[in-house]
Structure formats: C-alpha cells, structure tokens
Amino acid sequence: MSGEQRIHEAERQQRIAEIKRLMEATGFVAKDFFLTQPPPPDKKDDAYPRWKAREVSRRRIARRMYRYGLPAHDLVSMPRAETAPARLDMFPAVEPPTEPSTSNDLVGLAITLPEQCPRCSGHDAWVGAGRWPHKASIMCVCGRHLGWLSTATFNFINATVQQFGRPTEPICVNRQRAAAEVKSPITANAMKGNCNG
Numbered sequence: 191m192s193g194e195q196r197i198h199e200a201e202r203q204q205r206i207a208e209i210k211r212l213m214e215a216t217g218f219v220a221k222d223f224f225l226t227q228p229p230p231p232d233k234k235d236d237a238y239p240r241w242k243a244r245e246v247s248r249r250r251i252a253r254r255m256y257r258y259g260l261p262a263h264d265l266v267s268m269p270r271a272e273t274a275p276a277r278l279d280m281f282p283a284v285e286p287p288t289e290p291s292t293s294n295d296l297v298g299l300a301i302t303l304p305e306q307c308p309r310c311s312g313h314d315a316w317v318g319a320g321r322w323p324h325k326a327s328i329m330c331v332c333g334r335h336l337g338w339l340s341t342a343t344f345n346f347i348n349a350t351v352q353q354f355g356r357p358t359e360p361i362c363v364n365r366q367r368a369a370a371e372v373k374s375p376i377t378a379n380a381m382k383g384n385c386n387g
Contacts, residue, residue: 205258209251209265216247223252223262223333249310249332256331259298261318296326296348300360309334314360317347328363337365 213219229245230237255262299317306313310332317339318327324338339347343363351357 206264209255212251220265252332261329262333301363302360
C-alpha cells in the first residue's frame, strides 16, 4: 500500500468514525440507512411529528455520508472470516475476472438520474462499488441501492474521466427501462426525458 493510499484510508476511517459519532448522538444505527421506517398512516396523532423530526436528522447524516462518498455498508463492521471454518469444497471454483469489478476513480462520483428514488423521491445519486459481474452500483444519496451501472455506461464514464479528469458537478446518467416496463410508444417517449434535478 502506497503512502497516498494509507493517507486516503486513514481519512476514510476518520470520516466513518465521525458518521458513527453522529449516529450515536442522534440514536441511529446502521440499518436506519439501509431501510427506513415509512411515515405513520395516521398523520393526526403525535407519531407523525416524531417520525418527521427523526427523518430530518437521518437525511442530514445521509447527505454528509454522500459528501464523504461513504455507502451505508461502510458503517457495518463485518464479522471476521476466522469465526467460521471455510467449506471451499462445497462450491465449484470460479475464476474471477481479470479486470477489477470497479474503478476507484468512479466510486463516489456524483450523478443525476431522470427517475426518482422510491424512498426519498430525489434524483441525486452516486457511483458505488461493484460486485462481480457488475462493474459499479448506483446509490441514492439517502443510501438506497438503485441498481447497477451498465457495462457500456461504466466504460464510457471511465474513459471520459481518464481523458478529461473527474467532473466537478454531477453528471446525468440515463438508464434504459426493461422491455416489459415499456407499454406503449407514448410511455417510451415520456421515459426518455432529460435529467431534471
């Protein structure tokens, strides 16, 4: 590990510790940034104002995580691999791809989507880490996983970043809908709208 990577990792660990302190001070746990509680069905009782105040605090922390480029997965401490014996003979050997599953240059890159997030109704997202066979994920600023970045889109953005450098503003990423979701030419044209933000 080079000196620059060690500095970057140390800074990342400091940011994770800061987010965990904020979460502890406000009473949140990591799962609150994976799955949030929906609003109470009856807005007349006192449960709704409590939920609204809690959601405002949670979104404030989620925005800071977005600025730092930290997905909710970084807040969870993973169990050590030595706790359970490995049963490698149960699974056939699969050769991992020769190319990495994601480019560190793209992780944390701010993007804007034309469709809204089902959780927060926002359009702002960022490029997250990939898991083989996917090269990168799309994460909403609220922490919700919105899908995977297509290989063609990933390669285009990666080549653009390598040639021109990392953009300073969010870039617009249009994703194609599955054929089953497009019901008519009118609906298909409506889905091809520009990114709005």
